[in-house]
Every structure is written in C-alpha cells, then in structure tokens.
Amino acid sequence: MSDEAALLARRERLLGRNMSLFYEHPAHIVRGEGVWLFDADGRRYLDCYNNVPHVGHCHPHVVEAICRQASTLNTHTRYLHEGILDYVERLTATFDRSLDTAILTCTGSEANDVALRMAQAVTGRTGVIATDHTYHGNTSAVSQLSTRMPPVGGFGGHVRHVPAPDSYRPLGGESGQAFAEAFALKVEEAIASLQESPFGFSALIVDPFFANEGFPDLPSGFLAPAVAAVKKAGGLVIADEVQPGFGRTGEHMWGHQRAGITPDIVTLGKPMGNGHPIGGVVAGSDTLNAFRGAFRYFNTFGGNPVSCAAGMAVLDVLEQENLMENARTVGAYALDGLNRLAEKHGIIGNTRGAGLFFGAELVLDKREKTPAPQIATRVINGMRERGVLMGKLGIHQCTTKIRPPMPFSRDNADLMLSTLDDVLSGL
C-alpha cells in the first residue's frame, strides 16, 4: 500500500467516511512557514488558499505570544483578566463607534450561533434571512441557514433565502441601481413572508463580501436598499466577517466597511487568532446586553488569555507589517495578471475580487456564460500537482478561490499566475 493509501485507510478507520479532503491526491502537509506549506516528502507548495493563518503560517510573533501566555496562565473569564479587556478594546476600536462591545467564542460557528440569538433577544422574533448559497457555520442552529442538505427533522421554517448577488449574471440587469434594487426587493419579499409567519422577522445575515457565493463585484452602495428595508421592518443586520475581515479586502479592515454599511452585529472567526481557535461577536452594548439578559451564556474556553494573546499578536503583525496595504497592492497586481490571462484563455469568463481574495470564473462559453465546474476542479488539481494550492467556490462552483495568507508578495503572485497560465494552456 502506498503511503497515501495507508494514510487514507487509517483516516477512514479513525475519523469515519465522507470527511472532506482537498484534491484528487490529498496533500500530506507537515510544515508551514509564511505563505509556504511543505509536504512529507519535503516538497514546497505556495499557499494561495488559507486565510486562517492570516499573517502567515507559524508567524513567530503569534507563536511567541501563544507560548508566552500558555506558560503563564490559561483560564476562563469568571476571574478578572486584563488580556481580554485589552484585546476587545483594541479590536472594537477598528469598528464604527456604535459597535463597542464583544463576546468571545472559540469558532466562527459559535459566533454566528450567538449572533442569531442576539437578534432574537433584541426583536423577540426568530425569522432569519440569508442568501441561498452561503455558509455560516456548523452548529445545528447555524446549519439551518444552509440550503445544501435538509437536516433530520427538516428545516425549522424560520429561514428565508434570497438569491445571492451574481455580478456576472446580475438579477435586475447590468445597471448598478437595478441590481441593488432587485436584491432589496427579494429581501423585502422575504421580510413580508416572515412577518406573515409565526416566527416574525429578526435579522438579515450576510457576508458583506459574499465570499462563498463567488465574491461578486458589487456597485457602490449595493447593500444600502436591502439594509434600509431591514431597518424599516425593525430587523437587525448581521455581518459575517469570517472571510472578508481583518483587512483581507485591502482597503478596509472589515467587509461591511467596504460595502458602506454599519451592521448591528458583526461575527468573526477563522483569521482572528492565525489558527488558534478564537471567534467573536461584536455589537453595540444595548444589543449585547439584550442577549445577556435573555439568554444564559458562558463559554469555557471563550476569551481565555491564550486566545486573546493570539488575537492581539495578529493585530500587532497586521499593523507592523502593513499587511492591509500589502493586500491592496499585491491583490491589485495579481488581479491585473489574472485579467491578462483572461485575454489569453477563453475559459476565463470573468475575473473579480478585492485585495487578497480574488479569482477567475471559468465558463464553457462566454456568450452563454455556461459554468465549467468540472474544469475548475481539473484546474485546482493541476495547480496542486504543480505546487500551488487554491480552491474553487461560487454559486456555480466554477470560480477559483485565491485567498492566500496576507504576506503574499508580487513574486508569489507571479508564481501563481505563471502556474495558472501553464495549467490553463494544458487543458
């Protein structure tokens, strides 16, 4: 049995079947450093996929903070500790002044699970609107926001889905205003439907960058009419910043700032601790206190001193290494390169993104914009074989997902682009 086959067999025996794994030939990764991953044979891969190691794999400043705090104290928030206060103060300072308090959790899923209840506490209602191709996490409650697989016992009936915006095939037409109004109209219909239901309307939850839906290029102010409809109906807006947050889109620290909206609740996850399990919910104090009044909530590991030290170190590195600016400039450079590839390779129907989250939508023909998900799978496997790790996503699962650690350089972008050129040429 090959090493790979033996590992796969052992994995199925210990972890069960159907556990997701990337690539036709899964990568057996043993070491990470900056934007690089290394497999068991010592082969190097350029990581164009992972946003969790936000400031780079095994960044020494983050590792040092974790080691220092883990060897000093790791306990819970039922004792006083300044680590969580210093971190939440610094974190909330990056938000609009109306978002000034936080609850820390261990994962983005836990954060969204709290956020939904926070909106329930404020409104007294439980109906939620989400987009139809989104993913907000893995708890029982949060999974109800996903349409992919009906749970045992069925969906709760309290969720309404609106079509995720697709800038390549815009609902309402090519005009920015019509596109935005078409989305808002769907939100209004969903609000009306919930208002007629026993659940009532509580909140709209969106990733303001619509990352999983394929990060559409949205016109300025796209979300404003939808947000206005939510406010008018007394609902709350939850911005899931698990993907676009922490400066990834280059010009703004948070995806909702880029979208020009101020949500009532913001949820955080993946990149927050550079891989250390930490998530959080940021909200105004009235919203947060309504939750704390309506629900008993304690999270044993949430806000522990080690996770706060990790979170603080991530903010340090973002500032010290000017990584948001790096995301802006290198992202723009890489997207330019992707545009040049689009001129050469007819399979690329559209390119888009912001900062270090961008990609190419692959189509079988440009006039019909016929999605090419199988080819996208071949492309990401071809890239992996050539030492570049990326993924695919989007409504039609045919868009390359390029979302590297934030210290990604122009040289890294050049390597990614030349490899992609090779792979596309070989199709």
Next chain:
Amino acid sequence: MSDEAALLARRERLLGRNMSLFYEHPAHIVRGEGVWLFDADGRRYLDCYNNVPHVGHCHPHVVEAICRQASTLNTHTRYLHEGILDYVERLTATFDRSLDTAILTCTGSEANDVALRMAQAVTGRTGVIATDHTYHGNTSAVSQLSTRMPPVGGFGGHVRHVPAPDSYRPLGGESGQAFAEAFALKVEEAIASLQESPFGFSALIVDPFFANEGFPDLPSGFLAPAVAAVKKAGGLVIADEVQPGFGRTGEHMWGHQRAGITPDIVTLGKPMGNGHPIGGVVAGSDTLNAFRGAFRYFNTFGGNPVSCAAGMAVLDVLEQENLMENARTVGAYALDGLNRLAEKHGIIGNTRGAGLFFGAELVLDKREKTPAPQIATRVINGMRERGVLMGKLGIHQCTTKIRPPMPFSRDNADLMLSTLDDVLSGL
C-alpha cells in the same frame, strides 16, 4: 476608584453586563502553576475548582507540545496529517472497542451539538431526554436541554426532562434497586411521551457522573435499567464526559465505565487539551458514518495539529505522572477528611464524590435536609478570602464543588480541609 472597581467597570463597558464572575470579590488572576493560581498582588490561591487545566496549570509538557506544533504547522483536516490520527487512535484505545472513531471539535458544546445530530442520523428521530438540572453546553440546540431559561421563541418541544438522581433524597426510597428503577421509570415515561409526539425518541443524554446535579453516590448498576429502556425503544445513549472524563473519578478513565454502561456516543471537552480549545465526539464507526452521511459537517479548527498535540500531551502526563491513581488515593483521603469535618459541623448534611470530584452538601437541618444555598455561597466566598478557590453546584445549589487539577496532593487536601474547617467554624 479601586483597581477592582476600575477593572469591573472596564469589563462591563467592553464585555457587557451579566457576564458571570466568581466570588463577591472577584479574583484577578495573572499566573498559574500546577494547583496554584496567583493574583495581581502576588497572592497565592490553592485551586480546588478548575478541571480545565487537568494536569495542572501551565504544565510544561503540554506547553512545550503546543509551542512546538504551533511553530511547525497549524492547519485543518482537509489536508492529511498524522497528528489527528495518532491522537484519535490513542484516545479511542481508552474506550470500549465498540467506540472506535471520533470527530474532533473545539468545545464540549460543539461536541454535544454534533452528538444530538448523530443520534438523529441513526434513528431518524429528534426527541431527546435529559436530566432536569443538567448543563450540556451553550449552542442554541444544546441550550434547549437546559430548563433554566426559556429561549426567545420558546422551547422546541422535543426535549423531555427526568429528575436527576439525588442520592441524599433518593426518589423511590433508600434501596439501591428501588432508586435505580424509579429513575428508569421516569425515563420510560419520557420515552413514551416522545413516541407519542411528532419528534419520536432519539437519545438519552446524561453525564454518567451527574456532576452538575451534585454528583450523587449512585449504587452499582444504577443506570442499567434506564439504559435498557433506551435500547429497547431503539434510542441511543449519549454520555457527556466533559466533567468526569480523563480519569478524574480515580478508578476509571471515563465516567460511563465507572457507571458500568457502554454508551453509543461519548462527548468530550474541558480537560481534553488542558485549556487549549479542543472537544470531541467518540462513537462506533456506524454511528459516526450515519452522521457523516446525513449532515455536512466540517469544523475549521477542529482536529488541527496544535490541538491534537495538546491532547496527546495531556494523555502523556496522565500516564507519566500516574494522575488517575493520584485522583483515586488523594480523592479518598480528602473525602475522609471531609467526613471528619461532617462529624464536627452540623451544617454538612452529606459528603460524597469520587476521585478528585467531591464535596459536602450543606443543609440548615439534617432531619429535613433543608438546602442551605446562601450559606454555601458564604462558604465559598470565605474560602476564597482565605486563599482556596472552590465552587458550589447541585440541584439545590448547596453542595461545594471541589474539583482541582489532577496533581492535587495530600498536603493540598490538608490545606483545603483546614481552611474549610476554619470557615465553617466562623459561620
């Protein structure tokens, strides 16, 4: 403003109101080592409360494992990595052979959230039975198992509660068999009620040690009739081992082994990584694969190499320092001491526990067994003032919760006992 008042004000401003905090004068803890915690003024506290730092605060072997792995690689399970395989293999080897696979999560709450869905996947049904004073975690779904506070939108109707066993006031009478059968009868009634409901009967979830309910002294085989009723109805038994697991009760690695039952699903949390956020669900492969077939589940941080290294290091220390045996002998020694205090202090109505999880139930009068929760609060605050940290719990919230890190010594027990003697004498 005093330091404490300033910290409390800052905490309320940044973290909101109603966030739970221990003691009348909260402890401002800045350092931990073994069984000791130190506050900002350098004052030392004997930790008789915390089970999360299972092998001792900041144990160097665990810290070293975390630092080593955090500086080598921290990524997710969509790549192959041997760390999770080695850990799950070693972990499941401590269980009955029928419990041979695992899903790793970040918290015990996430583990119970998965366990409930696992039982749904196997049975196709959603009704759950829990005890009436239990706590299984903080997600929306798991919170439904708690009776403490009705959620916005109400309870789901799919949970039935049975009275938690109280060995000091046994339902059914003093005979062990009658006590066990009375509990089983309540479970049978709950099963029948669920079978008549639209939900059907899916699972019984219990902490087999009933820690939050006051860790009753249960007769051998107490759970057997209830488990037989569950099996007969085609339901699953979920054992929540977040509290009694990892050798804490002294004679067995797991609480369900002590109770003499083999559950279908076991959930793990708090002590698993000595404070590093890791939880898990252990089950037979058929059960686990049913879940993986019925639900899409991926946990970004779950099973990451750093958390597996922390978990592995905890198992190392448990073995190397013979901590389960320590829990057995020191626990028995401390419980003896508590029994001597009970002869001296009339307020102690009952003493009980196993290994390093034990305590005294405080009552206003021994004949009526009238609970003394306010006095219990005074006692734990008096202990804290004298430098010993413990808590209270139980159906009547009048039982001291003594659950120290596992390296707790006889000297530590003597200090705890003499301090408790002082505090009780001063009431």
